[in-house]
Amino acid sequence: MRRCYSNRVPHPLARIDSWIFDLDNTLYPASCNLFAQIDARMGGFIQDLLGVDAAEAHRVQKGFFHAHGMTLRGLMTEHGVDPHKFLAHVHDIDLSVVEHDAALVDALQRLPGRKFVFTNADLPYATRVLERLGLEGSFEAIHDVHAMDYQPKPAAAAYAALCAAHGIDPTRALFVEDMARNLPPAKAIGITTVWIDNGSEQGPAAAGDYIDYRIGDLGVWLAAVVAELEAV
Numbered sequence: 001m002r003r004c005y006s007n008r009v010p011h012p013l014a015r016i017d018s019w020i021f022d023l024d025n026t027l028y029p030a031s032c033n034l035f036a037q038i039d040a041r042m043g044g045f046i047q048d049l050l051g052v053d054a055a056e057a058h059r060v061q062k063g064f065f066h067a068h069g070m071t072l073r074g075l076m077t078e079h080g081v082d083p084h085k086f087l088a089h090v091h092d093i094d095l096s097v098v099e100h101d102a103a104l105v106d107a108l109q110r111l112p113g114r115k116f117v118f119t120n121a122d123l124p125y126a127t128r129v130l131e132r133l134g135l136e137g138s139f140e141a142i143h144d145v146h147a148m149d150y151q152p153k154p155a156a157a158a159y160a161a162l163c164a165a166h167g168i169d170p171t172r173a174l175f176v177e178d179m180a181r182n183l184p185p186a187k188a189i190g191i192t193t194v195w196i197d198n199g200s201e202q203g204p205a206a207a208g209d210y211i212d213y214r215i216g217d218l219g220v221w222l223a224a225v226v227a228e229l230e231a232v
Contacts, residue, residue: 013225013229014229014232016172018172020118020191021176022117022153022175023119023121024119025178025179025196026176026177026218027135028098030199034095045086046060049075069152070150072087073151083145083146087124087145091122091128095128100134101133101134101219104135104218105133106223108222111222114168116139116140116142116143116166116168117142118162119145120148122145140166141165143162143165147161147162154181154182154185159185159189170189174191176194178198179200180195186210187212193210194214196215197214198217
């Protein structure tokens with residue numbers, strides 16, 4: 001009996017069974033610039049809370065960001081701010097600039113495996129953004145800042161908590177993120193990393209050893225990956 005052997009090399013991403021995506025400037029284009037609206041509302045919140053002018057509010061905001069990893073954690077620690085109240089305020093923005101992305105919807109539907117959103121934002125905001133994109137129901141779970149116990153990316157604890165909460169094997173997971181600084185902790189535990197070099201941050205000049213894939217457009221890249229996986 002003749003035996004047939006395939007000469008095809010397995011696709012390098014065929015082992016991935018958990019696909020993890022950042023939200024802001026990742027699942028929608030950086031050109032939407034939603035953070036400009038969020039940043040302005042953060043400043044207004046701090047002005048009202050502390051009774052200071054815009055310049056001082058900006059100084060406090062950025063100081064908390066650098067000292068605590070996120071502005072919210074600084075406000076919670078030093079001023080007892082309710083995180084739910086703060087996030088509801090800063091995320092009360094106009095999402096009309098976010099448009100339905102049919103290509104991304106199709107690619108995610110065809111992508112085999114589990115899919116997650118991993119965001120420093122909160123669930124209500126993430127849900128609204130996903131609805132604008134046409135991606136409601138596309139993800140098994142949204143792991144938000146509350147689920148992280150306010151220890152956001154790039155804190156190592158955030159990545160460990162994500163994997164523990166959802167039974168993710170990091171060696172069979174892939175993480176897509178627009179902020180390169182959020183990738184080293186993922187790479188450190190064995191997650192395959194993808195950096196979207198879309199201008200949303202000043203990233204490294206070249207892909208370092210913590211970046212496995214460097215891409216410009218998520219929808220285009222995922223569509224190509226899906227086509228390759230389906231062809232194997």
